[in-house]
Amino acid sequence: MSDMTPIGQPLLEVRHLSKNFGPVQALNDLTMMVRAGEVVALAGDNGAGKTTLIKAISGVYQPSSGEILLKGKPVAFASPQEARDQGIETIYQDLALADNLSIGANIFLGREPMRRKYGFLPVLDRAKMAEAAKTTMALLDFHVSRLDAPVSNFSGGQRQAVAIGRAVYWNAQILIMDEPTAALGVPEQRKVIQLIHQLKAQGRGVIFISHNLQDIFAVADRIVVLRRGVQAGERKISETTHDEVVKLMVGG
Amino acid sequence: MTSPPIPHHAATGHVAPQADHADKARTLLQRIADLRAWLFLAFLILGFELWSRISFGGTFLFNPFNIQSIAVFAVAPLLLATGQTFVIISGGIDLSMGFIMGLAAVVAAHVINWATPGMGFGLAVLFGSVVAVLVAAIPGIVNGMLVALLKVPPFIGTLGMFGVARGVAFLLAGGTTVPVKNEVFSALGNGKIYGVPYIILVTAVFVLIMRYLLGQTKFGQHNYAIGANAQAARRAGINIKWHLLRLYILSGMCAGLAGVLYAARFSAGAAQAGEPLLLDSVAAVVIGGASLFGGSGTILGTVAGAFVIAVIQYGLVFINVAPFWQFISVGVVIIISVLIDQAQRRFSGGRQSE
Ligand SMILES: Nc1ncnc2c1ncn2[C@@H]1O[C@H](COP(=O)(O)OP(=O)(O)OP(=O)(O)O)[C@@H](O)[C@H]1O
Ligand SMILES: [Mg+2]
Numbered sequence: 001m002s003d004m005t006p007i008g009q010p011l012l013e014v015r016h017l018s019k020n021f022g023p024v025q026a027l028n029d030l031t032m033m034v035r036a037g038e039v040v041a042l043a044g045d046n047g048a049g050k051t052t053l054i055k056a057i058s059g060v061y062q063p064s065s066g067e068i069l070l071k072g073k074p075v076a077f078a079s080p081q082e083a084r085d086q087g088i089e090t091i092y093q094d095l096a097l098a099d100n101l102s103i104g105a106n107i108f109l110g111r112e113p114m115r116r117k118y119g120f121l122p123v124l125d126r127a128k129m130a131e132a133a134k135t136t137m138a139l140l141d142f143h144v145s146r147l148d149a150p151v152s153n154f155s156g157g158q159r160q161a162v163a164i165g166r167a168v169y170w171n172a173q174i175l176i177m178d179e180p181t182a183a184l185g186v187p188e189q190r191k192v193i194q195l196i197h198q199l200k201a202q203g204r205g206v207i208f209i210s211h212n213l214q215d216i217f218a219v220a221d222r223i224v225v226l227r228r229g230v231q232a233g234e235r236k237i238s239e240t241t242h243d244e245v246v247k248l249m250v251g252g
Numbered sequence: 253m254t255s256p257p258i259p260h261h262a263a264t265g266h267v268a269p270q271a272d273h274a275d276k277a278r279t280l281l282q283r284i285a286d287l288r289a290w291l292f293l294a295f296l297i298l299g300f301e302l303w304s305r306i307s308f309g310g311t312f313l314f315n316p317f318n319i320q321s322i323a324v325f326a327v328a329p330l331l332l333a334t335g336q337t338f339v340i341i342s343g344g345i346d347l348s349m350g351f352i353m354g355l356a357a358v359v360a361a362h363v364i365n366w367a368t369p370g371m372g373f374g375l376a377v378l379f380g381s382v383v384a385v386l387v388a389a390i391p392g393i394v395n396g397m398l399v400a401l402l403k404v405p406p407f408i409g410t411l412g413m414f415g416v417a418r419g420v421a422f423l424l425a426g427g428t429t430v431p432v433k434n435e436v437f438s439a440l441g442n443g444k445i446y447g448v449p450y451i452i453l454v455t456a457v458f459v460l461i462m463r464y465l466l467g468q469t470k471f472g473q474h475n476y477a478i479g480a481n482a483q484a485a486r487r488a489g490i491n492i493k494w495h496l497l498r499l500y501i502l503s504g505m506c507a508g509l510a511g512v513l514y515a516a517r518f519s520a521g522a523a524q525a526g527e528p529l530l531l532d533s534v535a536a537v538v539i540g541g542a543s544l545f546g547g548s549g550t551i552l553g554t555v556a557g558a559f560v561i562a563v564i565q566y567g568l569v570f571i572n573v574a575p576f577w578q579f580i581s582v583g584v585v586i587i588i589s590v591l592i593d594q595a596q597r598r599f600s601g602g603r604q605s606e
Contacts (some may be wrong), residue, residue, distance in 0.1 A: 092487075096479050096481070096483060096488070097481065097484055098476065098480045098483040098484050098485065098547075099481060099547070100476055100477075100479070100480040101473070101476060101480070105473065109484070109485065109488040110474070110485070110489040111488075112470050112473055114470075117468075121464075121468075122469070123469070124470070124473060127346065134563070140411050146279075149279075
């Protein structure tokens with residue numbers, strides 16, 4: 001990573017961000033920050049504005065007002081591609097994997113490496129893809145026996161790891177995940193939590209949305225609670241309780 | 253990869269060992285299913301060989317005339333089917349290929365006739381063939397724009413083009429066949445080198461190129477990805493519209509080449525040249541292991557599929573069975589193929605690419 005932000009330094013700042021869809025004020029004057037090596041959980045009731053917030057950060061939506069700073073510099077992303085080029089990778093709930101392709105092919109989807117066969121014929125460099133898949137997955141402490149198998153053969157947690165692995169390989173400094181554990185069984189949820197721990201240890205910033213307080217308390221450093229588009233509160237995980245968070249979520 | 257190596261935490265993501273066993277069984281099943289077209293082919297050839305020995309006391313397979321006839325028979329459906337393989341893997345279908353082939357055959361015939369006096373035999377053939385393939389790209393462009401830009405479902409868009417290409421081809425042909433007077437062209441269609449017909453050589457080289465394109469290039473890789481999950485492909489930055497446009501141009505040009513070789517073989521262009529071949533081409537792709545849901549299929553599978561159909565059609569004539577049995581046999585093979593595909597889908601969520 002060419003310019004890894006030192007751990008603890010601000011990576012991403014959101015200041016007074018608002019977003020409305022016509023009359024619907026989905027996000028209202030929201031401020032938050034993510035530091036390098038920090039995991040921030042977004043919590044809140046259905047329709048609180050969590051997805052809207054991460055979509056505004058990742059370039060899917062243009063904010064109605066407010067600003068986003070990446071390593072101290074104001075940025076505006078016209079598309080998710082632009083955000084990705086700057087190191088902000090979003091892992092959607094449906095994972096966006098091509099099920100019929102291998103881990104390596106998924107990591108390199110859209111930016112496949114080529115080599116020259118017989119010195120002239122450009123062909124896909126499958127060896128490089130497999131090698132990258134192996135090292136990347138090992139970096140996530142994730143060991144798959146069959147690197148050439150299509151990812152459809154893998155479990156939900158493994159596929160989550162592939163999606164995360166792709167972001168890691170392409171040097172994402174900030175990973176945004178929308179309910180990464182929602183569709184998984186309990187053992188698989190634990191693996192994903194472990195993966196988030198790994199990302200944190202590598203000095204990346206992580207924002208993840210979850211409805212599961214257990215997960216949040218297992219891995220997050222801080223929690224930002226949204227209520228009807230407004231920031232209802234922000235707590236260090238070490239200084240709060242399930243009860244307090246629930247109160248912030250429902251109000252009152 | 254430039255991130256610093258991080259010491260591993262407690263093991264987290266190991267694939268459970270007991271999963272390995274089921275994994276292997278699944279892989280084996282997948283292999284067998286992927287090879288089903290070759291198995292069909294082997295059974296068919298074995299069957300005809302036995303029949304031939306028992307009732308005629310002669311060989312079926314080891315008769316070079318039979319092999320050559322089957323191969324020549326397979327040329328046009330195979331050319332259509334290679335293009336169709338790409339389209340079906342992308343999750344689409346191209347129903348217009350048969351009449352694009354006819355259109356190209358008629359255009360090749362006209363242009364070669366027109367150019368021969370001025371250019372001489374050889375150059376006229378080259379010129380006419382190139383023009384015919386380029387003309388075949390035009391309906392491909394329209395198909396591509398309908399599917400990629402206007403979001404018309406491929407089945408409907410190419411069905412429309414089926415009608416348009418058909419009408420234009422018949423109009424250009426004046427409602428009849430267009431004979432070609434050019435001996436180089438008929439030599440191309442019927443001549444041999446070391447006993448191998450030119451059209452088989454041209455087809456073999458073309459199939460190899462298509463196999464390379466599907467299996468070894470970004471275009472092929474993106475084609476698989478789009479067929480499996482277009483949303484994922486888009487998020488990965490693949491330009492889907494541009495891909496689909498090129499895809500339908502490619503299938504149009506495959507049909508164009510088939511049309512040129514048809515016209516060479518019969519020294520005539522006919523609008524209906526490809527009419528019965530379109531469904532054969534789809535059948536070859538499906539028998540070859542591709543799924544009509546998109547995302548899977550291979551060129552080699554399609555080659556096997558095309559030969560399964562050709563062997564059935566030729567073999568039944570060879571053993572003097574009423575030709576209508578062809579339809580029944582090919583139909584049965586298609587149904588079995590699709591059943592295998594679905595059974596396999598139930599076992600594993602998806603399939604491997606080439
Ligand atoms: N594209 C859109 N157009 C109009 N309204 C929208 C759009 N996206 C979100 N909204 C509205 O904005 C509000 C916040 O939605 P958002 O999806 O951000 O909530 P959420 O916190 O992610 O909820 P959940 O927990 O159910 O995923 C809701 O009232 C929603 O109906
Ligand atoms: Mg949401």
